[in-house]
Amino acid sequence: MSARDEILGRVRTALRDVPGTETPADVAVDRPEPRPTTHEDVELFAERVADYKATVVRCTPEDLPTHLAAALEGVPRLLAPADLPEDLRPADAILDEQLTTAELDTVDGVLTTAALGIAETGTIVLDHGPGQGRRAATLVPDRHVCVVRTDQVVADVAAAVARLEPTRPLTWISGPSATSDIELDRVEGVHGPRTLIVLLVG
Amino acid sequence: MSATFLGTPAFPTAARAALADTQLRRNLAHATGTIRAKRAAVVGEVDEWERLRLAGAALKDRTLRHLDTYLVQLEESLTRAGATVHWARDAAEANRIVVDIARVHGTDEVVKVKSMATAEIGLNEALEAAGIHAWETDLAELIVQLGEDLPSHILVPAIHRNRSEVREIFLREMGRHGKAAPRDLTDTPAELAAAARAHLREKFLRAKVAVSGANFAVAETGTLAVVESEGNGRMCLTLPEVLVSVVGIEKLVPTWADLDVFLQLLPRSSTGERMNPYTSMWTGVTPGDGPQEVHVVLLDNGRTDVLADEVGRQALRCIRCSACLNVCPVYERTGGHSYGSVYPGPIGAILTPMLRGVGHDTQLDSLPYASSLCGACFEVCPVRIDIPEVLVHLRTKVVDAHRGEPKVQNLAMKAASWALSDARRTAAAEKVSGAVGRVLRGTKRRAPGGRGVLGALPGPAAAWSDARDVPVPAPESFRAWWARTDGGRRGNGGAK
Numbered sequence: 001m002s003a004r005d006e007i008l009g010r011v012r013t014a015l016r017d018v019p020g021t022e023t024p025a026d027v028a029v030d031r032p033e034p035r036p037t038t039h040e041d042v043e044l045f046a047e048r049v050a051d052y053k054a055t056v057v058r059c060t061p062e063d064l065p066t067h068l069a070a071a072l073e074g075v076p077r078l079l080a081p082a083d084l085p086e087d088l089r090p091a092d093a094i095l096d097e098q099l100t101t102a103e104l105d106t107v108d109g110v111l112t113t114a115a116l117g118i119a120e121t122g123t124i125v126l127d128h129g130p131g132q133g134r135r136a137a138t139l140v141p142d143r144h145v146c147v148v149r150t151d152q153v154v155a156d157v158a159a160a161v162a163r164l165e166p167t168r169p170l171t172w173i174s175g176p177s178a179t180s181d182i183e184l185d186r187v188e189g190v191h192g193p194r195t196l197i198v199l200l201v202g
Numbered sequence: 203m204s205a206t207f208l209g210t211p212a213f214p215t216a217a218r219a220a221l222a223d224t225q226l227r228r229n230l231a232h233a234t235g236t237i238r239a240k241r242a243a244v245v246g247e248v249d250e251w252e253r254l255r256l257a258g259a260a261l262k263d264r265t266l267r268h269l270d271t272y273l274v275q276l277e278e279s280l281t282r283a284g285a286t287v288h289w290a291r292d293a294a295e296a297n298r299i300v301v302d303i304a305r306v307h308g309t310d311e312v313v314k315v316k317s318m319a320t321a322e323i324g325l326n327e328a329l330e331a332a333g334i335h336a337w338e339t340d341l342a343e344l345i346v347q348l349g350e351d352l353p354s355h356i357l358v359p360a361i362h363r364n365r366s367e368v369r370e371i372f373l374r375e376m377g378r379h380g381k382a383a384p385r386d387l388t389d390t391p392a393e394l395a396a397a398a399r400a401h402l403r404e405k406f407l408r409a410k411v412a413v414s415g416a417n418f419a420v421a422e423t424g425t426l427a428v429v430e431s432e433g434n435g436r437m438c439l440t441l442p443e444v445l446v447s448v449v450g451i452e453k454l455v456p457t458w459a460d461l462d463v464f465l466q467l468l469p470r471s472s473t474g475e476r477m478n479p480y481t482s483m484w485t486g487v488t489p490g491d492g493p494q495e496v497h498v499v500l501l502d503n504g505r506t507d508v509l510a511d512e513v514g515r516q517a518l519r520c521i522r523c524s525a526c527l528n529v530c531p532v533y534e535r536t537g538g539h540s541y542g543s544v545y546p547g548p549i550g551a552i553l554t555p556m557l558r559g560v561g562h563d564t565q566l567d568s569l570p571y572a573s574s575l576c577g578a579c580f581e582v583c584p585v586r587i588d589i590p591e592v593l594v595h596l597r598t599k600v601v602d603a604h605r606g607e608p609k610v611q612n613l614a615m616k617a618a619s620w621a622l623s624d625a626r627r628t629a630a631a632e633k634v635s636g637a638v639g640r641v642l643r644g645t646k647r648r649a650p651g652g653r654g655v656l657g658a659l660p661g662p663a664a665a666w667s668d669a670r671d672v673p674v675p676a677p678e679s680f681r682a683w684w685a686r687t688d689g690g691r692r693g694n695g696g697a698k
C-alpha cells in the first residue's frame with residue numbers, strides 16, 4: 001500500500017467515532033467579523049508601525065518627493081522593481097531585471113509600494129504585484145523604503161485576509177527583522193533589511 | 203555535530219539535575235516571566251479574545267474531524283499550484299524523502315528554518331549520515347547547533363545559554379563551519395546577532411536546497427505559511443532553487459478565510475507581539491519569484507495515533523505557540539531538557555507520550571506526571587487544549603498499562619524506611635547520592651534553599667526516591683544529640 005493510502009486509511013480508522021453523516025459545516029465555528037475601517041485607522045497604523053522601531057513618515061502626495069529623497073539618503077545603490085510607477089522612481093535607481101542573488105547583495109536599499117497596511121498590528125503586506133518587486137528584492141538589501149497610500153490601510157487582520165489573493169506569494173512585514181534569542185534582549189535587524197522606512201502618503 | 207534527546211532519564215531524575223542548575227533556573231524564570239507579561243498585555247488589547255480562542259479551537263476540530271477530506275483537498279490544491287506532494291508514514295520515510303531530494307540536486311548542504319517537525323524526526327542527523335550538512339539558520343537554533351546542544355524551549359531554544367557562553371561558542375565554532383566570527387567579538391546581543399548575520403548570509407546566498415516546516419497549510423488553496431522574526435525564514439523560503447517543507451498532517455486549516463483567526467492567536471500568544479516581524483505565505487511555485495521546485499512532505503509519525511484517542515485528539519490543535527510553557531510552574535523550574543523531547547512543557551507532557559505510545563518506556567510514562575494539574579496551561583492556550591484533562595487521561599492509561607506489576611510505591615516506601623533507619627546504610631545512600639549528583643551535574647546537589655538532598659536511595663527505594671528529594675538525615679539523631687548534650691546544656695550544644 002502506498003504511504004498516502006496507508007495514512008488516509010489510518011486517519012479514517014482513527015475517526016471511527018465521527019458519524020458518517022457529519023459534514024465539516026456541522027462543526028460550528030463562531031468567529032469575530034472583520035472590523036470596518038474608520039479614519040482613525042491611518043493614525044493607528046502609523047503609531048503601531050513606529051512601535052516596532054520602523055520609521056514612519058506621513059506626507060501628502062506633493063511632499064512625497066522631498067521625503068523620499070530623505071529616506072533614500074545614504075543609499076548609493078538603490079534597487080527598484082522594473083514596474084515601479086515612474087513618478088516614484090529616482091533617475092539613478094537600478095531596475096531589478098532578474099538580478100542574481102549575488103548582484104542583489106551588492107545594492108544598498110530597495111524602494112517598493114505595498115498591497116495594503118493593517119492598522120491594528122502595524123503590518124505592511126506585499127503581494128509582490130506591480131511596484132512591489134519579487135520576494136528576494138525586498139529581502140537581501142539592507143534598507144527597505146516602502147510607500148503605502150492611506151487608502152490602502154485596513155482595520156485588522158481579518159479585513160486584510162479578506163482582501164488578499166492567496167495564490168500570490170505574500171510577505172507580511174511588521175517592523176524590521178528582530179531577534180530576542182540572546183537573554184531575551186531584543187535586537188532589531190538580523191537577516192532582513194535592518195532599516196524599514198514606511199512613507200504613508202495621503 | 204548534533205545531539206539528541208535519546209537516553210534522557212525519566213522526568214523526575216532529569217528535572218532534579220536541572221533544578222540544581224541555578225543559571226538555568228534564573229534564565230528560565232526571567233524568560234518565562236518576561237514573555238508572560240508581554241503576552242498578557244497584547245492579549246488584553248483584543249476585546250474578543252475568548253471568541254477568537256473558541257473559533258481557533260472549533261476550526262481545528264472541524265479540520266481534525268474531517269482530516270481525510272482536507273488532506274486530499276490539500277494534495278489537489280498543492281499539485282495544481284505546481285508543488286510535489288509526498289506522504290511519510292514515519293520519521294524514517296520522511297527523512298529518506300528529503301535526503302533523496304537533496305541528492306538529486308547533487309548538493310552537500312541545505313539551509314533550514316526552525317521547524318519542530320524536522321526536529322521531531324531527526325532530519326539533521328539523517329542528512330548528516332547521508333553526507334549532507336543541514337545548517338540551522340534561526341539564531342537560537344544556530345547557537346544550539348554550534349554548541350552541540352539541545353533546545354530547551356519552543357520559542358527561545360537557547361534560553362539556557364547566556365551571552366558570554368554564546369560569544370564563546372561563536373568564536374570557537376563559526377570558523378569551523380564557514381565564516382568565522384570577528385576576533386574582537388563582544389558579548390552584546392547586537393554584535394552577536396551581527397556575527398550570525400554575516401556567518402549565515404554566505405550560506406543563504408549559495409544554498410540550492412532549503413528545508414522548512416509550516417505553521418499552517420490551507421487545504422482550499424494549497425497555501426503554506428511560516429511565521430518568524432529574524433528573516434532567516436524569508437531567506438530560506440525565497441533564495442534557494444528548491445524548497446522542501448515537512449508538514450505534520452495536523453497543520454491544516456480548511457480555507458484561506460480561516461487563516462486570520464490563527465494569525466491573530468499565534469503571535470500574541472507566542473512572542474507577545476501584535477504581529478511577528480515576518481510572515482511568508484506561498485502557494486506552490488510562482489514563476490520568476492522564489493524556488494521553482496517546491497516539495498511538501500505530509501508527515502504522520504504517530505499523529506494518527508493521537509487522532510484515534512478521543513480525549514487526547516485535542517492535542518493536535520496545538521499551534522506551537524509555547525504559551526503553556528511560560529505559565530507552567532513545573533517548566534519554569536525544570537526547563538525544557540527534562541522532558542527529553544523536542545516538545546517540552548505541558549504540551550510535550552501530553553503530546554510526546556501519545557505520539558510514541560504509553561506503557562513501554564519509563565521516560566515516556568513519567569511525562570504525564572510532570573504536572574501539578576494547576577490548569578494555567580489550559581487558560582492561556584489559544585486553541586483551548588484542556589491539557590490537565592489529557593494528563594489525567596494519560597495517567598490512567600499508564601497505570602492500566604502497568605496493571606499486575608508490583609505496587610512500586612508501597613515497596614519503595616518500605617525500602618526507604620529501611621535505608622534511613624541505619625546510619626551505615628544512610629552513609630551508603632549518601633555516597634551513591636554523591637556519585638549520582640556528580641554524574642548528573644558535577645556538583646553536590648542542593649534543594650531550593652540550599653539544603654542538602656539525597657539522590658537515588660540504594661536498593662528497592664530507588665524507584666521511589668527517583669521522584670522525590672529526600673532530605674539528608676542529620677549526622678546525629680535527635681535522641682543521640684539529647685543524650686550527648688543534656689538537651690543542649692552541656693558540651694558542644696550545637697549540632698554535629
Ligand code: SF4
Binds near residue numbers: 527585587
Ligand atoms: S498547547 Fe496550546 S498553549 Fe501550548 S504550545 Fe500548543 S497551542 Fe500553545
